[in-house]
Amino acid sequence: MFHLLDIKKHEGGISFEQVIDIKEHLMARSDDIIDVDPVKVVGNISFDSGLYLLNYDLSYHLVLPSSRSMEPVSYQHQLFISEVFIEEKDAIAKKDLIDDDLVLVLEGDTINLVESIVDNILLAIPLRILTEEELQNEELPSGNSWSVMTEEQYQALQEEKKAENNPFSALNGLFED
Structure with missing residues (x-):
């Protein structure tokens, strides 16, 4: 968690490199996650022209159920996250950025890194995840x-049905001799 005053004090921003255990937070927000290892986060947070800039690389390992068989599947992923925050008191002045969803409005005097990590991991979970066997077969x-x-396959079946339902399909082959 970063306090806004601390961020403003450091002219070049605050760099961080941490390994964070977010298993409890992720499991509370998603029933699909079977297991998660602690995540590695390397980044920087800074203040510039009324905006708080949070940039970090995120490396993590999840165990998710296969979308076909529900078997556990290991999923290793890395993301680069870039988020921009603004204080509530400055929100009116930069309303156009908020309307375009380019900035997030802060409700308190801190930026919660764990919350950002959890949100971004949940957004990055793929809809289709398969075991090695399912990928080959x-x-x-x-x-x-x-x-x-x-x-x-569905499109091919629809085309086949369309050809069968053609009223002129009975005439196919009539003049071949």
Whole structure:
């Protein structure tokens, strides 16, 4: 957590390199996460022209359920995060930046690094995550009178049905002899 007064005091900003355990915070906000190792954060926070600039590299390892089989999958990822904050009292002067979602308005006198990390990890979780076996085997799940298909397979099926429903399809092959 960074206090705004401390950030303003340091002309070049405050550099940081930390390993932070955020497992409790992530697990409280998402039921999809099976496990998370402590994350490594390297960055800088500074003050410039009424704006607080938070930039950091984030490296982390999650265990997530496979989107196909629900088997645990190891997911290693690295992100570069850049966020800009403004104090509430200065929000009116820079309303155009707020309206364009370019800055975040601070509600207190601190910037919470852990909250930023958790938010950005949750936003970066992919919708499709597969085990190594599932990546190699392109066979999708199926059951009695149902099957999962890719978008390409669905489009091909729709084209096939469209051709079958054509009223002139019965005339195909009529004049071949």
